[in-house]
Amino acid sequence: MKYLSFLSAGESHGPQLTIVLQNLPAGLPLSQDDVNHDLARRQRGFGRGGRMQIERDCVRFVGGVRHGATLGSPLAMVIENRDWPNWGQKMAAEPPTEPVEKVTRLRPGHADLAGAIKYAHDDVRNVLERASARETAARVAAGAVARRLLAHFGIEVRSHTVRIGQTEAASPEILRLDPSGSEQAEIRAHWEAVEASEVRCADAQAAARMIEDIRQTRANGNTLGGVFEVVAYRVPIGLGSHTQWDEKLDGRLMQAVGSIHSVKAVELGEALWGASRYGSEVHDPIEWDAALGWRRPTNHAGGLEGGLTTGQPVVVRGFCKPISTLIHPLPSTDLATRQPSPAHVERSDVCVIPAAGVVGEAMVALTLADAFRQKFGGDSVAEIERNYRTYLATYQP
Numbered sequence: 001m002k003y004l005s006f007l008s009a010g011e012s013h014g015p016q017l018t019i020v021l022q023n024l025p026a027g028l029p030l031s032q033d034d035v036n037h038d039l040a041r042r043q044r045g046f047g048r049g050g051r052m053q054i055e056r057d058c059v060r061f062v063g064g065v066r067h068g069a070t071l072g073s074p075l076a077m078v079i080e081n082r083d084w085p086n087w088g089q090k091m092a093a094e095p096p097t098e099p100v101e102k103v104t105r106l107r108p109g110h111a112d113l114a115g116a117i118k119y120a121h122d123d124v125r126n127v128l129e130r131a132s133a134r135e136t137a138a139r140v141a142a143g144a145v146a147r148r149l150l151a152h153f154g155i156e157v158r159s160h161t162v163r164i165g166q167t168e169a170a171s172p173e174i175l176r177l178d179p180s181g182s183e184q185a186e187i188r189a190h191w192e193a194v195e196a197s198e199v200r201c202a203d204a205q206a207a208a209r210m211i212e213d214i215r216q217t218r219a220n221g222n223t224l225g226g227v228f229e230v231v232a233y234r235v236p237i238g239l240g241s242h243t244q245w246d247e248k249l250d251g252r253l254m255q256a257v258g259s260i261h262s263v264k265a266v267e268l269g270e271a272l273w274g275a276s277r278y279g280s281e282v283h284d285p286i287e288w289d290a291a292l293g294w295r296r297p298t299n300h301a302g303g304l305e306g307g308l309t310t311g312q313p314v315v316v317r318g319f320c321k322p323i324s325t326l327i328h329p330l331p332s333t334d335l336a337t338r339q340p341s342p343a344h345v346e347r348s349d350v351c352v353i354p355a356a357g358v359v360g361e362a363m364v365a366l367t368l369a370d371a372f373r374q375k376f377g378g379d380s381v382a383e384i385e386r387n388y389r390t391y392l393a394t395y396q397p
């Protein structure tokens, strides 16, 4: 992300996560509550483990905001880890005064082995602390700010769970079409039901099966994966570009969502379905409506063609592997002795698809906001508003 970049630092059981977001325009109304709202959404969800009972993620702005609005300078945020005091010597920045036990039993499905070899560590904790999905709280904080910027221009980013394990939820096509007229109320009701669901799934029957499956899986000492879907509404035509490989927004979105912990595949629109169909079934016809402008009766492409947004909702799915840490640990090997040894077990979630969807929203929002900053430039929100209005007038009725 070159036009709205963010960096984060901090270990899972260190004192805090630190986030710096660069190139926000000045004059964007922003409160810590905007960010805390999304941080709380990431922490919820049936299937989370003990850590989420300890943390009450809360952001503190330490740069870039004054009197409730951005200054145009880097936005700096911190999220304290409430668990940190329990980790004293184990995570101290200074050399410990007494020996600290090393983690050497490698966990399959984690960065442990390759991270230890690459960085020449003899204590896997030096890898697992940063590889941990605790880092996704930083992404959600940065993403909440990106959402705030997009929302100022009418763009809304939503997500829901579409699969956990073997259970697939009904996901009406209407959700992925340009919302117009009476459909708006139905779409709003869907997203409200998602936020009220423990697994962030509006299909009540499927949600009940998902919860039961997670309960059973936890009792069996196992874990589950699944699929989340992110939908962004009212995205203008022409974010991204067809002109250079790394400018293509489809590729940028896949990288952003594919980088989320446990995501192993990313789908844009109905790509998996389309791969086994004829072209005549897959491509979305183009229409002009004198009142509504450019329209597409279908949105199989998920709002992206040729690396550019089409003006239809942007639809991105993340496919997550089951959580790697198992209560009955997998066979593995000890890094120090190279002798067979069961994997190290660290307190763990059973299923994170509801939370992963919130992280997916953040990464989609950050990527769209990056492309938005690229297209409309400007140092203040007022300047972007002028640029945006002028551009929309070139293609809207």
Ligand SMILES: Cc1cc2nc3c(=O)[nH]c(=O)nc-3n(C[C@H](O)[C@H](O)[C@H](O)COP(=O)(O)O)c2cc1C
Pocket (backbone or CB within 6 Å): 049, 109, 110, 111, 131, 132, 133, 136, 260, 261, 262, 263, 321, 323, 324, 325, 347, 348, 349, 350, 352, 355, 356, 359
């Ligand atoms: C919100 C969220 C929470 C996660 N919590 C855990 C966890 O408690 N235990 C675990 O083993 N993996 C968890 N993961 C997944 C691991 O972080 C991830 O599988 C691991 O770092 C290896 O990276 P990879 O799956 O991208 O290859 C979580 C992922 C997300 C998105």
